[in-house]
Amino acid sequence: MSVFMTSAHRTGSGTPEHPMVIVIGLGIGGMQIADLVSEEKGMTVCGIEGSADVGGLIVTKEGHNMGPSYHLERHTHLNNLLTKNNAECGCFEELDPNSTIFYSTLRGEDAVVHAAEYAAATQILKDLAGKMEHEALKNVANEGQIKILREAVPWYREMADYEIKRQDSALQRKKCFCGDYRKALVTPLHARLKNKQQRVRLHFNKEVDTIDKTDQGWIVRSKTDKYECAYLVVAAPVAALQKFKLGEKVPSAVKQYIAYLNETITPKASMRVFVKLKNPTLAAKAREAAGEMLKTHGVSYLHVLTTVAEFQRVSPLWSMIFEPQATDDCYNFLLAYCDSDAAAQLNENIKFYDDLLRTVLVESFGIPEDETIDAIDADYIDYHSPNAYHVWDPKTDLSKHIEYRDGISTDHRIFFVGEAYDPTFSAWIEGALNTACATANVIKKLNTCIN
Secondary structure (H helix, E strand, O other): OOHHHOOOOOEOOOOOOOOOEEEEOOOHHHHHHHHHHHOOOOOOEEEEOOOOOOOOOOEOOOOOEOOHHHHHHHHOOHHHHHHHHHHHOOOOOOOOOOOOOOOOOOOOOOHHHHHHHHHHHHHHHHHHHHHOOOHHHHHHHHHOOHHHHHHHOOOHHHHOOOOOOOOOOHHHHHHHHHHHHHHHHHHHHHHHHHOOOOOEEEEOOOOEEEEEEOOOOEEEEEOOOEEEEOEEEEOOOHHHHOOOEEOOOOOHHHHHHHHHHHHOOOOOOEEEEEEEEOOHHHHHHHHHHHHHHHHHHOOOOOOOEOOHHHHHHOOHHHHOOEOOOOEOOEEEEEEEEEEHHHHHHHHOOHHHHHHHHHHHHHHHOOOOHHHOOOOOOEEEEOOOOOOOOOOOOOOOHHHHOHHHHHHEEOOOOEEEOHHHOOHHHOOOHHHHHHHHHHHHHHHHHHHHHHO
16 A cells, blocks of 8 residues: 555544545636545545535625626537537538437437537547646547546536526526536535445534645645645645745645735636527527538637737637537627726727627638628627527646646646636536546546556
């Protein structure tokens, strides 16, 4: 047995514990880590949470929904996107109509949808794997192990049966989102962790005071308790991370990395700007071109843009998002993605939107410029547009820190998830789950190698 499997004891009240992995922060990312890691035989997890409950950010202090629950709704429209492009654009290869994908809990879906989703998910996985450094995902993509896809798109399991009930008013919809968010994602995750009581321990109202390194792993101290582990996962937001005291034995590289995170400004609520093309001819051409782009490039990724200048520099190709609910006479796509400060500037300049839209149509969609000059008739939809689906590239500028490529240090056995991996992931569920998935894969792989 490796030294990294050493028993760990919690001092203070309670019984002895033996976690191999300590997870600081029981938001969506932290809970997903606990769930995925504890599936591995012999691996135990201790979760430490400063608040009294699990679930991560649901609403801001002002009561406004920040985004995660909104994204959950998108999943129920994924089938519409996949079947539409499968049937009309020939984007995905045809599979056995009896094929099923991931889990058999998809209610009300027929075999055709399953087959289309199966094929499309393969493309999504390959696209993700091509962007990531992790051999685990590359192997999955190369070997076509679709059964493991839920680790590449880990939020699938929580959203397979999720349906949102449309409300008339935005306020009612926000209230609805908050409740359904917990029901759809937090509740089933929490239930699974409770069923793993022999392998998972969750401790609440425990704010981390100090973390320190040992020869065998890590020590985490709260005001009253002490925890030891082989692998440490930091899944807390940067605001919490700033409060941690770092012990003398914490490697300098780890301190530098945390300092980098502390110096990184967490963006305010972001805004996505969608375009609804109302000119039927232009909309039809854009829709056809978008289908070809999806066929050629797979899933496109978004960029968080912080200034108008940066906004203008980004290639329109990488600012595309496809609208599952598109109709013959109207096609929506993402024109831009930016933080709220940039959005405030841009909202005062509709001409900028018109110019950017024309650039997208001409340069990305290949529509002759003379056909767009008099045809720009569009609505710009701020913040969130109904029925959209997206996923983004999990690699960020943090990958420049070689020792912590993709937020992971296998040498020091410390891992950063969600906002602790990249502050721009604040409040966005995909960021937490993508990094949680990658981290869980690496921890399980390390544990296998050690033993």
